[in-house]
Amino acid sequence: MTVSIENWAEQVRAGDVRAISRAVSAIENRERDAEEILRQLFPFTGRAYRVGITGAPGTGKSTLVDRLASHYRVEKKTVGIIAVDPSSPFTGGSILGDRIRMQGHATDAGVFIRSMATRGFLGGLSQATRDTTLLLDAAGKQIILVETVGVGQGEIEIVRLADCTIVVLMPGMGDDVQSLKAGLMEIGDIFVLNKSDREGADRFEQQLKGILQLVPERDGWKPPVVRTIATENKGVAELGRQIELFRKHFEQAHERQAREIAHWKEWILQLLETRLMERVAGKYLGEKELDAIAAAVAERKTDPYGAVNEILARAGLGEDH
Amino acid sequence: MTVSIENWAEQVRAGDVRAISRAVSAIENRERDAEEILRQLFPFTGRAYRVGITGAPGTGKSTLVDRLASHYRVEKKTVGIIAVDPSSPFTGGSILGDRIRMQGHATDAGVFIRSMATRGFLGGLSQATRDTTLLLDAAGKQIILVETVGVGQGEIEIVRLADCTIVVLMPGMGDDVQSLKAGLMEIGDIFVLNKSDREGADRFEQQLKGILQLVPERDGWKPPVVRTIATENKGVAELGRQIELFRKHFEQAHERQAREIAHWKEWILQLLETRLMERVAGKYLGEKELDAIAAAVAERKTDPYGAVNEILARAGLGEDH
Numbered sequence: 133m134t135v136s137i138e139n140w141a142e143q144v145r146a147g148d149v150r151a152i153s154r155a156v157s158a159i160e161n162r163e164r165d166a167e168e169i170l171r172q173l174f175p176f177t178g179r180a181y182r183v184g185i186t187g188a189p190g191t192g193k194s195t196l197v198d199r200l201a202s203h204y205r206v207e208k209k210t211v212g213i214i215a216v217d218p219s220s221p222f223t224g225g226s227i228l229g230d231r232i233r234m235q236g237h238a239t240d241a242g243v244f245i246r247s248m249a250t251r252g253f254l255g256g257l258s259q260a261t262r263d264t265t266l267l268l269d270a271a272g273k274q275i276i277l278v279e280t281v282g283v284g285q286g287e288i289e290i291v292r293l294a295d296c297t298i299v300v301l302m303p304g305m306g307d308d309v310q311s312l313k314a315g316l317m318e319i320g321d322i323f324v325l326n327k328s329d330r331e332g333a334d335r336f337e338q339q340l341k342g343i344l345q346l347v348p349e350r351d352g353w354k355p356p357v358v359r360t361i362a363t364e365n366k367g368v369a370e371l372g373r374q375i376e377l378f379r380k381h382f383e384q385a386h387e388r389q390a391r392e393i394a395h396w397k398e399w400i401l402q403l404l405e406t407r408l409m410e411r412v413a414g415k416y417l418g419e420k421e422l423d424a425i426a427a428a429v430a431e432r433k434t435d436p437y438g439a440v441n442e443i444l445a446r447a448g449l450g451e452d453h
Numbered sequence: 454m455t456v457s458i459e460n461w462a463e464q465v466r467a468g469d470v471r472a473i474s475r476a477v478s479a480i481e482n483r484e485r486d487a488e489e490i491l492r493q494l495f496p497f498t499g500r501a502y503r504v505g506i507t508g509a510p511g512t513g514k515s516t517l518v519d520r521l522a523s524h525y526r527v528e529k530k531t532v533g534i535i536a537v538d539p540s541s542p543f544t545g546g547s548i549l550g551d552r553i554r555m556q557g558h559a560t561d562a563g564v565f566i567r568s569m570a571t572r573g574f575l576g577g578l579s580q581a582t583r584d585t586t587l588l589l590d591a592a593g594k595q596i597i598l599v600e601t602v603g604v605g606q607g608e609i610e611i612v613r614l615a616d617c618t619i620v621v622l623m624p625g626m627g628d629d630v631q632s633l634k635a636g637l638m639e640i641g642d643i644f645v646l647n648k649s650d651r652e653g654a655d656r657f658e659q660q661l662k663g664i665l666q667l668v669p670e671r672d673g674w675k676p677p678v679v680r681t682i683a684t685e686n687k688g689v690a691e692l693g694r695q696i697e698l699f700r701k702h703f704e705q706a707h708e709r710q711a712r713e714i715a716h717w718k719e720w721i722l723q724l725l726e727t728r729l730m731e732r733v734a735g736k737y738l739g740e741k742e743l744d745a746i747a748a749a750v751a752e753r754k755t756d757p758y759g760a761v762n763e764i765l766a767r768a769g770l771g772e773d774h
Contacts, residue, residue: 164772167758174756389751396747396757401734403761408729411770413722426717430710435495436717437488440724448769449732451485 137165141172144271147210149244152271156246159263162256162410170263173270180212180269181379184291185279186319187300192326195362196300197279201243202365203372204275211237212268212276215247216261216290244268259406261290262399291319293395296378298371302327303336320355322374328359328367353381416446458486462493465592468531470565473592477567480584483577483731491584494591501533501590502700505612506600507640508621513647517621517683517692518600522564524693525596533589533597536568537582537611565589579610580727583720612640614716617699619692621645622661624654641676643695649680649688674702737767 135143143151158166183200187193194215201211237243248260261278268276280290291297299320323344325337340357356374360367382388413422428434444450456464464472479487504521508514515536522532558564569581582599589597601611612618620641644665646658661678677695681688703709734743749755765771 167762171756171758174758175753178753392751393744393747396750397743400743400746400750400757400761401730403757404734404738404764405726405730407761407765408733408770409722409726411765412729413725417725422718422721423714425721426714429717429721430713432496432499435492436721436724437492437495440721440728441488443725444728444732449729 137168137172140165141169141270144169144173144267145176147241147272149241152244152267153246155267156248156264159260159267160248166263170266173267177266177269180265180273180276181296181375182265182269182276182278182294183375184294184297185277185300186291186297187324191300191302192362193279193300196324196326196360196368196371197277198237199362199365199368200277200371201237201275203368205237205240205242207372209274210242210272211244212265212271212273213243213245213279214261214264214268214276215245215279216257217247217249217280244271244273256406256410258290259403262293262402293399295382296321296375298322298324298375300324300326301336301340303330303333321353321378322371323355323357324367324371325357325359326362329361333359351382351385353378412443412447412449416443458489458493461486462490462591465490465494465588466497468562468593470562473565473588474567476588477569477585480581480588481569487584491587494588498587498590501586501594501597502617502696503586503590503597503599503615504696505615505618506598506621507612507618508645512621512623513683514600514621517645517647517681517689518598519558520683520686520689521598521692522558522596523686524689526558526561526563528693530595531563531593532565533586533592533594534564534566534600535582535585535589535597536566536600537578538568538570538601565592565594577727577731580724582611583614583723614720616703617642617696619643619645619696621647622657623648624651624657642674642699643692644676644678645688645692646678646680647683650682654680672703672706674699733764733768733770737764 140151140155144155155166155169157163158169185193185197197213197215201213204211237245246264248257248264265276265278278291278294297319299322301323302325323340325333325340327333328337337357337359344355344357358367358371358374360371362368382391385391425434425436425439429436429439441451461472461476465476476487476490479490506514506518518534518536522534525532558566567585569578569585586597586599599612599615618640620643622644623646644661646654646661648654649658658678658680665676665678679688679692679695681692683689703712706712746755746757746760750757750760762772
């Protein structure tokens with residue numbers, strides 16, 4: 133069966149699960165159709181609220197995302213969930229395991245769930261995630277939950293362009309390390325202390341609040357700490373309430389338009405960078421040649437500038453360009 | 454006076470301060486000559502040891518770098534110092550103030566000092582710093598100290614390709630935040646507790662050591678904590694000793710060649726990315742047009758994919774490329 137891109141875009145806008153799934157696959161596999169459908173859908177974006185959720189493995193992020201989705205479903209809001217694993221070259225076991233827990237939503241057409249992982253040596257996962265966010269936005273999902281598995285620079289890049297970023301922590305051994313990792317304190321708009329029935333939760337909450345007092349406020353917002361026990365659905369409504377408070381806080385802020393434009397400036401530069409690397413490195417370099425060049429450079433048999441110039445020249449972007 | 458690039462490169466290799474300064478300026482200003490001289494000098498690189506030094510403002514990094522330079526001068530080693538400020542669009546007051554303290558080295562031809570800051574909307578500071586490191590390497594500097602001012606993702610990128618990374622902390626208010634910021638725990642090969650005569654130093658050292666025990670070891674190296682009082686030159690020799698231990702540890706490691714090749718793979722991809730953005734965004738986009746496109750995208754008057762495609766087409770990298 134062949135459908136025109138126009139029809140396909142129509143189906144996505146109508147919320148057709150198969151059409152959406154096929155479009156996400158096209159985005160992941162960098163098919164040419166992907167960009168065409170995204171262009172057609174773009175005018176219908178800008179209505180979804182994007183919530184990024186990050187935190188170390190084992191903090192219960194997936195369960196929390198699951199419960200948060202249910203919370204929004206009770207409010208009759210449609211939900212999209214994107215689970216991203218920047219460290220994995222494929223969608224691995226733990227995500228699959230997590231997704232199984234989410235099967236409560238499997239028969240609910242109001243929830244779309246998708247896992248995404250890194251493909252190829254050029255990465256590009258951030259861009260694929262951003263594209264998928266726009267896709268689900270156009271598909272009418274009112275809330276888009278972007279969950280990153282693991283902690284690192286990749287995750288920060290992924291959640292940075294969300295409207296609201298939630299950092300999930302938990303009490304117990306290793307807390308200090310988790311919170312130390314990857315500048316989480318700087319990116320959190322809301323902090324969740326999950327598994328808050330565990331020993332040491334009170335002490336940890338106090339420490340966390342002490343630290344947050346020292347972090348400079350952004351635009352008059354003071355990041356709250358929400359205690360949850362996701363497995364028992366405790367604190368989830370309060371989390372939903374804080375997300376709503378944060379949304380309203382920034383909708384009323386005067387600098388909203390300036391923030392939007394700054395957001396898109398960065399988005400456009402990142403898209404340009406991704407496309408340039410795809411079209412030039414993907415086409416004129418390749419991973420095998422990169423290995424060979426790196427080995428030659430390490431031995432000083434060639435220099436990196438000359439090697440890069442040669443690739444640029446192949447792409448018609450030589451020095452005299 | 455015009456000199457050929459060959460003569461200029463010769464002067465750099467001979468350690469001529471004016472020739473080196475002029476080459477750093479050419480790198481900063483992205484002059485075409487810069488790449489030519491770097492290519493000529495590349496075969497003579499690979500001998501310097503690059504030490505990255507990062508930490509929050511006020512921890513005394515600059516004084517420490519100053520003392521470390523003196524330490525190496527006593528050992529008759531030549532030193533290059535690059536002070537980088539990713540947050541500043543120009544070399545600002547505090548760096549200038551710091552550099553004044555360094556004037557003890559001003560008449561010492563064995564030390565080359567240079568501050569670098571961000572220029573233009575495309576950034577490119579990481580690449581300029583990496584280029585300058587190679588330049589000073591070819592100029593015969595045996596130790597290159599790369600100091601970043603401030604803490605953030607830019608700094609991490611800058612110090613990440615050093616041979617050894619030192620994270621500077623200090624006791625007192627705000628420590629927790631400083632150490633929490635930007636994933637410093639993950640990048641440090643050696644931790645310095647500067648101003649260690651201040652109150653709370655012992656407690657802070659214990660906390661830090663506790664945290665470091667939980668961070669996974671990399672290749673059998675356990676990051677030490679070195680206590681210093683840089684203003685009194687205390688602990689600096691011990692820091693020098695730890696840097697030497699770290700260097701030897703990795704020279705003996707079996708995976709050294711694999712590390713070198715991985716290092717250059719990343720270096721080459723980053724150089725390619727920088728060049729692509731310079732040649733395409735710098736030439737066919739410009740900051741003003743980016744502002745205009747971002748505003749139009751924010752209002753959904755245009756879509757980002759189409760806008761980026763147009764820029765790619767202008768550069769001869771259109772969809773049918």
